[in-house]
Amino acid sequence: MKLGELKENSEAVVSGISGDARFVGRITSIGLTPGCHISIVKNDKNRPVLLYSRDTMIAVNRKECEGIEVTEVRA
Amino acid sequence: MTATIALLGQPNSGKSTLFNALTGLRQHVGNWPGKTVEKKEGSFTHNGNTYNVADLPGSYSMSANSDEEVITRDFIASGKADVVCILADSSQLERSLFMLADYAGISAPCFLVLNMEDVAREQGKFIDAEAIEKKLGIPVMMFSATDTKAYDKFYATLKRALRERSQINVSALESEYEKIGGYNEIKEQLSDNSVPGYTPMWLTVKYLENDTVVSAKLKNELPKDKMRKIESLSVNSEGAVATGECKFAWIDEILDGAVNGRKEKTSLGKLDRIFTHRIWGKPAVVLTVILGLLASFIPALPVMGIGSLIDMLKNVAAEGLISAGCPDFIRGLICDVIIQSMSYVVKMLGFVFGVTLVFGMLEEVGIMARISYVFDNTMGKLGLQGKSVMPFLVSFGCTMGGAAGARVIDNWGQKVLTIALAWAVPCGAAWSIIPMLSTVFFGAAAPIVIVAILLVMLLHMWITAKIFSRGLVKTEDRYGMIMELPPYHKPKWGSLMRYVLGRTKDTFFRVTKVVLLVCVIFWLLSYAGSSDGNSILYNIGIAIEPVTKFFGLPWQLFLAFIASSVGKEGAVGVISALYTGGSYSAAFSDAMSGGGVAANLNEILLANVSRPEALAFIFAITFNLPCVVALAATYQEIHSVKWTAKIALYYTVTALLLACAAYHIGLLIW
Incomplete structure (x- = not known):
């Protein structure tokens, strides 16, 4: 499933990142790589998705979420 | 002795705080030659030695995603810096060491500063800098840029770094990279001086990441047969995913046994629950900005008062010159041009001072990132960043303040576009004339004129955005937001004031x-x-x-x-x-x-x-x-x-x- 489809307070693991070199570069440099654990802090319509990963609160625009594939983990 | 140090670090690593604290008023903002990227330089002396400091632009990595990052890379590779100071945030060590991992393989000597030691300690994290230093092979120090007492330690580490001139030990990182298909084959074609300043490992990794600047450089420097061999290997367009995994695997290895303590909790604080609220978020940030601006005018008012005094001086000077028999032309030039201009500029400095102070503080405290978050979607429609809303708000008071405030926008094209749109917002002076003229001519219908003006303003901004964005904001820059919302920090007033005064002084001469x-x-x-x-x-x-x-x-x-x-x-x-x-x-x-x-x-x-x-x-x-x-x-x-x-x-x-x-x-x- 895509990052944007995750519900608030859910936990997930990044399973894949796809897009052009620039996009991939930006996403990995902020710490999102396959295998990293994320928790969704906020996912409001018309707002970037707020997530927590590697001790950091990160905002990702909804369109960019399309390039991030995740697998939900049940706590 | 004179030495040059370059500061490198991700956003929110405390780079500007360190830069301002080191250089104080001895800093200068200019342009990188031939580029629209801002160049911040400064200097300081310590124990009789002079140090030049370059605050390198750039964002999260050393890749070629923007002009800023390319400039940063070229500057370091050129050998202009005797040592590069890499900053990381101790409270988010794993993620913020990415810059170091991306730097590894560049020949320039460096040292690592683990900033925000205090925040990490508050979170209950314990970091063993010595253990990290042993693994990296470069000087590593814990630091808190906001603590004035910590600077002696910084100077000592800086001296040691200049003496040792050591490079990062990359063997563990390279064994990670070697697992990537094609890595060894590409690296074999390169030698230590294929591109000066970079090791074959670094060049290979960037080539795998589809770094267009590096591939162009290799094409230029390498013999044709070697380049052909490299090009024959198919490179995945998502190479940066694999190399990114290697970098974080290496970081994990470095930090293993060197960091322990509680994991941070993941919920939002009280303030963030308001600022990120679906309905109240926007009003809350707008109110914060307005209150901040109003507060900033208290220190700014005396400056504007001086501007008005200069205005009065004009009449006195004019009378004096007339009675002295001065020719009309000269009098006009002195009074109507020189004195008048000074009065304008000084009045303006009040605004610039206020806006720079408030915006600088919002940025340092971390509120700016929240503003970007709530306005990302709205401003994105105009091709702008969420932060662009701030100059617009300021422009209702004063357009020059809006223009000065646009410096928080880190992409040049978007900055120009923001200012171009901010001009359409009627300023305080317009608001003092419009209601008066409307009432004289249209009586009770005056409010309709004002509403019409506001509607035209929105239409104007929309059309202007369409016209100007084509030449200013490249499609590849039209990325949505991918940014960190940093934890709130207390502002460091001394360093902030030095920055604001330096900026105001710079503006004065240029303007x-x-x-x-x-x-x-x-x-x-x-x-x-x-x-x-x-x-x-x-x-x-x-x-x-x-x-x-x-x-x-x-x-x-x-x-x-x-x-x-x-x-x-x-x-x-x-x-x-x-x-x-x-x-x-x-x-x-x-x-x-x-x-x-x-x-x-x-x-x-x-x-x-x-x-x-x-x-x-x-x-x-x-x-x-x-x-x-x-x-x-x-x-x-x-x-x-x-x-x-x-x-x-x-x-x-x-x-x-x-x-x-x-x-x-x-x-x-x-």
């Missing part, structure tokens, strides 16, 4: 030149000598009246429109003078300082100006270029004569077109 130049041009055009008929502006106004009349502006109103390009407050004064038959060149210069309005202005206006003409005039001056100081402030921020002129010309033309539309609509109504 003064432009304002003087523009004022002298306007003054020469309006200078009439012995009789009004000699002024160039007057003659042009009369000659082209048949044309301007079509736009709804008789020559008097047209000249007032031209005067409003210098300062909107002046426009009404010029009308008063022209319709009362007073000496108009004197009125022109008087009006510039906001005075010279006839007592019976209402009657004069009603007797001479028709309602459609009045409507045309209101639109013309509202959407004209804001004022000469805003023009200079725009130039100061965007460093481009071409774009400043483009925006100014665009506003003059659109203001006349809007006036024309308003006039003809007016003719239909009345």
Whole structure:
């Protein structure tokens, strides 16, 4: 499933990142790589998705979420 | 001894705090040669040694995603820096060490500063800097840039780094990279001096990441057969995913056993729950900005007071010069150009000071990132970042403040676009004229005019965004937000004040030149000598009246429109003078300082100006270029004569077109 489809307070693991070199570069440099654990802090319509990963609160625009594939983990 | 150090770090790593604390007022903001990227340099002395500091631009990595990152790379590789100081955030160590991992393999010596030691400690994290140093092979220190007592330790580490000139031990990182298909095959084709400043490992990794700048460099430097071999290996377009995994695997290895403590909790704080709220978020951040701006005017008011004093000095100087028998021309040049310009600039500095202080604080505290988050979607539609909303808000008060505030936007094209749109927001001076003129001419219908102006403003911004974004914001820059919302930090007042004062000083010198130049041009055009008929502006106004009349502006109103390009407050004064038959060149210069309005202005206006003409005039001056100081402030921020002129010309033309539309609509109504 895509990052944007995750519900608030859910936990997930990044399973894949796809897009052009620039996009991939930006996403990995902020710490999102396959295998990293994320928790969704906020996912409001018309707002970037707020997530927590590697001790950091990160905002990702909804369109960019399309390039991030995740697998939900049940706590 | 003189040494150059370069500061490198991700956003929110405390790089600017360190830079400001080290250099204080001895800093200079310029441009990187041939680029639109801001260059921040400074210097300091310690124990008799002089250190030059370069604050390198750039964001999260050393890749070629933006001009900033390429400049940063080139600067380091050129060997201009004796040592590179890499900053990381101790409270988010794993993620913020990415910059170090991306740097590894560049030949320039470096050392690592683990900043925000205090925050990490508060979170209950314990970091063993010595263990990290052992694994990395470069000096590593814990640090808190906001703690003035910590700097002795910084100087000591800096000295050690300059003495040891050590490079990062990359063997563990390289064994990670070797697992990537094609890595060894590409690296075999490279030698230590394929591209000076970079090791074969670093070049190979960037090639795998589809770094266009590196592949172009390799194509230039390598023999054809070697390049052909490299190109024959297929490179995945998502190479940065694999190398990114390697970098984080290496970071995990480095930190293993060196960091322990609690994991941070993941919920939002009370303040963040308001700022990120679906409904209340926007009002909350707008209110915060407005309150901050109001507070900033308390220290700014005395500065503006000095500006007004200079204005008064003008009259005193004028009387003195006249009684001393000074020629009229010289007196005009001294009083109406030089003193007047200084008065403008000093008044403006009050705004620049206030806005820089508030925006600087919002950025340091971490609120700016929240503003970006709530306005990301709205501003994205105009091709802008969420932060662009701030200069727009400021522009309701003062466009020069808005232009000065646009410096928080880190992409040059978006910065220029933001300022171009901020000009469409009617400023405080326009708001002091519009209601007055509307009431005189339209009575109870005045609020309708004001609503119409606000609607036209939105339309104007939308259309201007469409027109300008094509040349300014490249499609590859139209990325949505991917950014960190940092934890809140306490502002460091001393360092912030030094930064604000430095910035204000810099603005003063740059802006003064432009304002003087523009004022002298306007003054020469309006200078009439012995009789009004000699002024160039007057003659042009009369000659082209048949044309301007079509736009709804008789020559008097047209000249007032031209005067409003210098300062909107002046426009009404010029009308008063022209319709009362007073000496108009004197009125022109008087009006510039906001005075010279006839007592019976209402009657004069009603007797001479028709309602459609009045409507045309209101639109013309509202959407004209804001004022000469805003023009200079725009130039100061965007460093481009071409774009400043483009925006100014665009506003003059659109203001006349809007006036024309308003006039003809007016003719239909009345």
